[in-house]
Amino acid sequence: MSKTATSSRPVLTGIDTSGAYPVHYRFSHAKSGNRHLVVVFANFSAPDDYGWSNGVLDNVRANILWVRDTFDGQNSYYLCKDMDFELERSVVTLISNVMHSLGLTPDQCTMWGGSKGGSAALYFGLKYGFRNIVSVVPMFRVGTSVQKRPAIADFMMGGQVTDEKVQVLDRVIPDLVQAGANPRANLYLLSSPQDENYSVQVEPFLPLFKNYENFNFVYSDSPFITDHTTVTRRNVPALMGLLNLLVDGIAPRIGFVTNGHEQPDVDRSGIDSYLKSTSQVRESFSAPVVLSPSAGERVPDANVRFAGTAPGAVRLSFWEKGKYVGSPPVAPDGSWSWTRDRAWSKGDHTIRMFAVDAHGFHSPRAEIAFTVTARDSVSFGTEERNPSQEGTAPAPPTISYPAPGQQVTGAEVGVAGYAENAPHVTFAEGGVSLGSVPVAADGSWSWSPGWSWLPGPHTVDCYAVDADGAASRGSGASFHVVTAAESPRAQAPLGYFQ
Known part of the structure; x- marks a missing residue:
């Protein structure tokens, strides 16, 4: 299972290929047996298209599923490619698979996101009946929003951005609200008059929620909010408090609620089986073979040439002491060779590597240990130099x-x-x-x-x-x-x- 250091929580990565579109995800188990799932959708500026992945969710007690919004190298609002909404169905298939593997129901799930991710949280939460929805500065008019990002508009609308397609995407969320989809949802929507999108993308749609029994609108008005992006940063502490209440079963409203429901000894075999079957690391994908240098070889040339085989791979990824070293391509026949642009330092080296296929799946790791006996041919700029060299x-x-x-x-x-x-x-x-x-x-x-x-x-x-x-x-x-x-x-x- 591939691990990703996006926060202090142990995080597993995988790819669900059961739908028409492969969906990349990250997953972190709940703390203390908590029985809840938080699904996190990404905004446009999210690192590697995983939203809220910088550690801000570390103290959330629930299981967390981060869903990546990258399909064929482009963002999609988690909705469509070429107006094909099979992409959306692939996303909800991933969410459902994780939910069922945990033995949970939609009543034990929270959809969470900001901006583009806020739109996705609102859309998936309403359409598929998830109980809790937290939508931060969403865009209701998706088609109008993506027109400001031509590459994404082309991707979603099939290369021809027409008024008709824009209107279809503009209606996907308002039509759900107007139809009263998922009326029992605990809805929390946050926006601000300082958000340049507020008057067009949020305010006109608030009256549509009048029949929702627990719709909560957080109107964040502050001189410290300057634009769309600062609304979220200003409200992070309050949002984290709200999220942990929802995880504990407390949806702020008048009435009696219960919380807790932890099961420290719950059977995790279902989710463990799912995570293993969708892991980004595939045991059936052979690890790369290194033919040169041989294991333990003493190499007299600091410009070490690596060579070997990796059938089924398109590239390799080389690492030393946890740092990325290089990514040589693999030929169609599975052969590869690589010499790094700069020389290796004198002494012992252990290089770990894995193969990557065309779909992004990883092989198990391989490693090669060797010793460079020659002096470095080049001293790299970030390495420490002898003080006598400073003057020259x-x-x-x-x-x-x-x-x-x-x-x-x-x-x-x-x-x-x-x-x-x-x-x-x-x-x-x-x-x-x-x-x-x-x-x-x-x-x-x-x-x-x-x-x-x-x-x-x-x-x-x-x-x-x-x-x-x-x-x-x-x-x-x-x-x-x-x-x-x-x-x-x-x-x-x-x-x-x-």
Whole structure:
């Protein structure tokens, strides 16, 4: 079972493929045998498209299911692709499978989310009869909302954004409310007049809830709220208090309620079986085989060449001491070979790796231990240098592309610049080596990573390295990755990154 360190809670990851669309998820078991399930939907800025995954839910006592909103590399409001709502049914199939594996009912579930995730929580909670719904700054007019994000609009509407399709998506949530779907739901909706979307996306629809017996609208009016995104941050403590009340069976209203219902010794075989069957790590997917270097080999060359086989894989993922090292591709016949851009340090190394198939499933782990007997050929910029080298270290490289803070698309982002009196420039992000390139005779250099970056801000630290291995101070290349449809194409200097 694959584990993900999104918080201090043990978290398991998996892919439910029982519907038409594979749905990625993360799951964390309840504390002290609590008998409740919280389903978490993601907003647009959620890391890796898993919402509320930064530890804010650590103290929630319930089982937690994070549902990822990534389908064929794009967001979908958890609703549709090409107006095909089989995507929605795949999502609810995952939720139902987890719920039934835990031996729970819809009355023991809370749908939870903010913004895009708030819309999903409202939609799935009303349509499929889940008892508790917490919707933070939702968008009621989904079609109107996605028109501001052309790539998502194209994905959801099949590449042709028409008024008719926009209206269909605009009605999916209001029609449920107007029809009185799930009238016994405990509904908690939070918004603010400081949210720029409030007057169009929320306020006109509040009267539709008049027949809901426990509809609660939290009108958050504060000078410390400045826009759509700060509404949630301002209300996190209150929201966590509400969530734990719902988990305990207390839906704030007039009347008698009971709480608790923990079962510390409950049979977990159902959920354990489901998690194992949908795990992202597939035991039937063979671990990669390393043919070179051999186990325990003493390698005289610091530029170690790895080679082996991994049938069924499209790429490998290499790690050392918990840090990502590289991801070489696998040929169609299952063969692979890889030499890292920078040399390995002298001494013992243990590399762990796994294979990844075209659907994102992982193989079991393999590892190879070897010893480098040669001296490092290059000293990486983030490593500690001998103080005697400080006076002779080259000047930091200059960055000519991208411009500071430039918006670029993930498929095209490289870095370029100039470095005086240095044969190499090396690169890192967050202390993790990304590679190196030689410097041309005129001092210019350019580097393309060979992968697409995740959306969001990035800073690549660049270091000039001289012939003796002394590295300069770092120069940061900062940029913000957006989808190709969200920003004009970044204009790199002609000839770079070809």
